[in-house]
Amino acid sequence: NITNLQSDKSGTEEMATAPKATTPGPCDFPSTIVRATIVQASTVYNDTPKTIEKAGEFIAQAAADGAQLVVFPEAYIGGYPRGYRFGIGVGVHNEAGRDCFRKYHASAIVVPGPEVDKLAEMARKNKVYLVMGAMEKDGYTLYCTALFFSSEGRFLGKHRKVMPTSLERCIWGYGDGSTIPVYDTPLGKLGAAICWENRMPLYRTSLYGQGIELYCAPTADGSKEWQSSMMHIAIEGGCFVMSACQFCVRKDFPDHADYLFTDWYPEQHEEAVVSQGGSVIISPLGKILAGPNFESEGLITADLDLGDIARAKLYFDVVGHYSRPDIFNLRVNDNQNKPVTFVSKSVKAEDDSEPQNK
Known part of the structure; x- marks a missing residue:
C-alpha cells in the first residue's frame, strides 16, 4: 500500500492512498519500499551556518516521518544567486560585482x-541517506x-556540475568526468544530475550505464516545462526521479538594488515569489508520486516501490x-583533469635513463 504525502512548514498534510495490492500469487516476490523526501526550501543567504541549521530541522522532520532518503535543491548551501549580475557585462565589470562575489565565495564550503x-x-543522527546541493570552493573557484x-554518517563523495x-x-567552474558517481546503496543505486545537466542526453546515458535507480535532480528550474523533462527521464531511464528546487520569495535574498532584481524581477515587495519550487517525485512508469509543489516551502514525500523498475x-x-551498441556507443572520460600536473623527480629520472632515438 503506497502512500504519497506532501506537507508544508505549518505541518498540514495531504494524503493520497493508492489501491491496495492484490493477494500475492505463487510467483510474486515482496517489493522493496523506500521512503524518499524532497526538501523544498530557501537558502539563508550569506549565512551558511544558519542554512545548515535550517537543513538539520528539515532533515529531522523528514526522518520523523520515516524518510530513508532526503534530497535538497541545487546550491542549497551557499545559495543559488538568482538575479545577481556580479557586475558582469561584455568587456566591462565593476567593484560592486567583485564585492558581491567575495561574499558569495565566503558562503561556499x-x-x-x-x-x-x-x-x-x-x-547519521537521523539515519537517512542524504543528497545535498552545495556551493563548493576549491581555492577561489x-x-x-x-x-x-x-x-x-559517512561522506560518500560528490558530483560537480559539468x-x-x-x-x-562566469562564476562557477566546470566539473570533470571524475565526479559522475552512482553509489550502490542498500536503498538502491543513487546518483544525481544537476539542473540542465538533465537536458544533456549523453550525461543522462552515463548515469543509466551505471545502473542508476534513484535519480536525484537538484535544480534551480521551477518552470512548468521542467516537469516534462523529469517525466521523460523517469520513463527513459526506468528509474525514480526526485527533482528538488528551492521555493524563495524576495525577502529571502539580501538587498542589493544596484545589480539584483532590477529587470528580471520587477516585483519588489517582500513576498514576491522569486523561485516557485515545483519539486516532484516520479516513478519509472511515469506516474507522479508526489508534488509538484508550486506554493510554499515544505516536504514532498513518497514511498517508492523498487519493483516498478523491473516493471518499467x-x-x-x-x-x-x-x-544498439554495434551502432551507437558512448565513451566517458572519467579521469580527473587538473590544469597543473607536477611530475616527480623519480619519474623524471626514469624518463632520462631511457635510450634516446636518434
Whole structure:
C-alpha cells in the first residue's frame, strides 16, 4: 500500500492512498519500499551556518516521518544567486560585482571540511541517506556540487556540475568526468544530475550505464516545462526521479538594488515569489508520486516501490535490450583533469635513463 504525502512548514498534510495490492500469487516476490523526501526550501543567504541549521530541522522532520532518503535543491548551501549580475557585462565589470562575489565565495564550503562533517552527523543522527546541493570552493573557484552521505554518517563523495548554464559560467567552474558517481546503496543505486545537466542526453546515458535507480535532480528550474523533462527521464531511464528546487520569495535574498532584481524581477515587495519550487517525485512508469509543489516551502514525500523498475524495463531498457551498441556507443572520460600536473623527480629520472632515438 503506497502512500504519497506532501506537507508544508505549518505541518498540514495531504494524503493520497493508492489501491491496495492484490493477494500475492505463487510467483510474486515482496517489493522493496523506500521512503524518499524532497526538501523544498530557501537558502539563508550569506549565512551558511544558519542554512545548515535550517537543513538539520528539515532533515529531522523528514526522518520523523520515516524518510530513508532526503534530497535538497541545487546550491542549497551557499545559495543559488538568482538575479545577481556580479557586475558582469561584455568587456566591462565593476567593484560592486567583485564585492558581491567575495561574499558569495565566503558562503561556499570546502569539501571535505567542517560543514561536510556536520551534514554527515545529521545523516547519521537521523539515519537517512542524504543528497545535498552545495556551493563548493576549491581555492577561489566555485563548483555547483551535489554531496552524498550514508545513513551511517559517512561522506560518500560528490558530483560537480559539468556544464554551468548561461551566466553561471562566469562564476562557477566546470566539473570533470571524475565526479559522475552512482553509489550502490542498500536503498538502491543513487546518483544525481544537476539542473540542465538533465537536458544533456549523453550525461543522462552515463548515469543509466551505471545502473542508476534513484535519480536525484537538484535544480534551480521551477518552470512548468521542467516537469516534462523529469517525466521523460523517469520513463527513459526506468528509474525514480526526485527533482528538488528551492521555493524563495524576495525577502529571502539580501538587498542589493544596484545589480539584483532590477529587470528580471520587477516585483519588489517582500513576498514576491522569486523561485516557485515545483519539486516532484516520479516513478519509472511515469506516474507522479508526489508534488509538484508550486506554493510554499515544505516536504514532498513518497514511498517508492523498487519493483516498478523491473516493471518499467520489461519494454524499454535504454542501456540493455533496447540499445544498439554495434551502432551507437558512448565513451566517458572519467579521469580527473587538473590544469597543473607536477611530475616527480623519480619519474623524471626514469624518463632520462631511457635510450634516446636518434
